Amino acid sequence: MSNIKSVAIIGAGALGTLYAQYLSKVPGIDLFFGVGRDRYDRMKECNFVINEVSHNFNFRNLQADSSANCVADLVIVAVKNHHLESILPLLGVCVGKNTIVMSVLNGIYSETFLEEHFPDAVILYSVPLGMDAVKEKLNLTFSTSGKLLLGSKNNNPEEIELKKLGNLLDSADLKYEIPEDIHRSIWWKWMINIGVNQASAVTGASYYYFQKDKNAQILMEKAMRETILVAKAAGVDLRDKDIDDFYTVLNTLGPKGKTSMLQDIENKRKTEVDAFAGKLIELADSLGVDVPINKLLLKIIKVKESVFSDYRCEIIK
Numbered sequence: 001m002s003n004i005k006s007v008a009i010i011g012a013g014a015l016g017t018l019y020a021q022y023l024s025k026v027p028g029i030d031l032f033f034g035v036g037r038d039r040y041d042r043m044k045e046c047n048f049v050i051n052e053v054s055h056n057f058n059f060r061n062l063q064a065d066s067s068a069n070c071v072a073d074l075v076i077v078a079v080k081n082h083h084l085e086s087i088l089p090l091l092g093v094c095v096g097k098n099t100i101v102m103s104v105l106n107g108i109y110s111e112t113f114l115e116e117h118f119p120d121a122v123i124l125y126s127v128p129l130g131m132d133a134v135k136e137k138l139n140l141t142f143s144t145s146g147k148l149l150l151g152s153k154n155n156n157p158e159e160i161e162l163k164k165l166g167n168l169l170d171s172a173d174l175k176y177e178i179p180e181d182i183h184r185s186i187w188w189k190w191m192i193n194i195g196v197n198q199a200s201a202v203t204g205a206s207y208y209y210f211q212k213d214k215n216a217q218i219l220m221e222k223a224m225r226e227t228i229l230v231a232k233a234a235g236v237d238l239r240d241k242d243i244d245d246f247y248t249v250l251n252t253l254g255p256k257g258k259t260s261m262l263q264d265i266e267n268k269r270k271t272e273v274d275a276f277a278g279k280l281i282e283l284a285d286s287l288g289v290d291v292p293i294n295k296l297l298l299k300i301i302k303v304k305e306s307v308f309s310d311y312r313c314e315i316i317k
Contacts, residue, residue, distance in 0.1 A: 004073040004168045006030040008046075008060075010087050010163040011078030012043065014133040014260065015104050017140050020057050021050050021078060022172040023048040028311075029168075032206040034070065036037045036207045059218050062093040071096035074165065075108065075121075077103040084113055097123050100161050104128045104148075106193045106260070107275035108186055111153075122161045125182040127189045130249045132207065132257030134266075147175035149189075178227040187227075187236045192246050194276045195224035197261035198297045201271060201304070204262065208255035223277075227292040230280055233287040249308025268308040273301040 002312045009016045012033050023031050024138045035043060040061035049109055062070055072094050079087055084105070087297045095101060097120040104126055105111040115123045130146030148169065157178045169176050179185045195209055199220040203209070209216040224243050231238035264271045277291075278300035 002164075003031075004100070004164050004303045006033055006072040007072070007074045007076065007168075008034045008072035009076045009078055010034050010090055010094075011080075011083075012057075012141075012179055013077075013078060014135040014140060014263075015128060015131070016076065016078035017050065017135060018131065018133050018142060018145060019078070019174070021055060021105075021135075021140075023168070025057070025173070026156045026168065026171045030072075032273070034075075035059055035191050036090060037061055037063045040064075045113045045121055046138055048138050048140065051142065056140055061211050062090045071092050072099060074089070074100045074102065074168065077101065077105060077114070079105070080270075081105055081272050082270060085111060088117060091118065096147045099124060100124060100165060102126050102150075102165065105275075106190070106197075106272055107203060107279065109189050109275075109279070111186075112189050115153075115223050123153070124162060124165060125153065125186060127182070127185045129189065129216070132253040134258055134263060143257070144252060145174065146252075147177060149179050149182065150176050151178055151185070154315065155181055178180075183238075184237055186301060187231055187238055188242050190276070191227040191238060191242065192249075193261075193272075194294065195220040195243075195246075195258040198273065198276055198294075198301065200262040201260040201265050201273070202297060206255060206262075207250065207257045207259075207269070209254045211251055211253075211255060222293045223297060225291045226284070226289075226294050227280060230284045230287060230289050230291065233289050234283060262303075263305060270305060270308075271301055273305075277301070289310065 021132055040059055044059045070093050075095050095118050099121045101121045102124050103114060111123050111125050126150035131142060132144055133140060139279055152162055197236055205216050210220055228238045239306040261271050277294040280294050281291055305307060
């Protein structure tokens with residue numbers, strides 16, 4: 001079994017940067033961020049500061065250098081859900097036959113999307129869990145890198161590509177587990193995102209308030225319970241205990257940490273609400289399940305996005 005020797009990361013946000021910092025420690029690894037022409041010109045000389053330590057990463061312009069040396073053994077997809085379509089040309093350059101592709105996106109459909117577009121690659125399923133990274137421009141801070149839940153489409157823990165990925169993560173000191181059912185784990189993480197991410201987006205609350213404040217917890221849990229109702233209707237085994245289990249993870253996070261959606265709100269960026277409440281409402285309607293809390297959260301967050309859009313237009317004027 002050959003080792004993973006080259007890694008391309010698509011997306012230099014909080015997760016992409018966090019994983020780059022760990023993977024850069026692996027001896028002999030060819031690690032690079034794959035970007036387009038415009039982003040390459042902006043990022044090629046950038047200096048990242050991660051927990052007050054300076055880091056320089058390799059950026060490759062995949063629109064200019066489409067040669068075989070950009071095909072990686074492992075590609076980590078670390079963009080937002082609404083950017084998936086736009087990065088297909090970049091992925092087409094660095095994903096080859098038998099390339100391992102790992103998506104660390106939130107939501108429940110990125111792996112299916114990648115399987116449809118790259119049938120010759122090996123799409124592994126993953127759930128990033130328990131990290132509290134906050135990124136502001138080129139500055140990243142985190143108190144815990146959490147862990148990755150990993151699996152294959154058929155939940156085979158002996159799959160060779162899964163073992164290759166595990167060996168790489170071991171070398172990088174990144175924690176991971178292989179659950180019995182990765183598909184259930186993906187829905188569980190989606191339930192978490194639908195709860196804490198959206199509740200934080202409308203309240204502005206850091207993790208501290210979801211750890212300590214009863215009102216914040218009630219709002220979060222109501223959104224989560226609607227996800228459980230939809231999951232049960234869809235034949236997915238989520239249960240109320242899964243909410244209790246999340247508090248074990250939540251209480252490991254730095255109290256000043258913020259969800260990715262709250263960071264998007266604060267930076268006036270488009271959020272992933274369409275992949276959370278939007279997708280849940282779509283499934284709920286098809287299954288005859290009522291999800292009033294998520295319908296309300298969707299409208300509030302959409303209004304915030306509209307305000308940001310108008311704000312940006314005023315800045316441009």
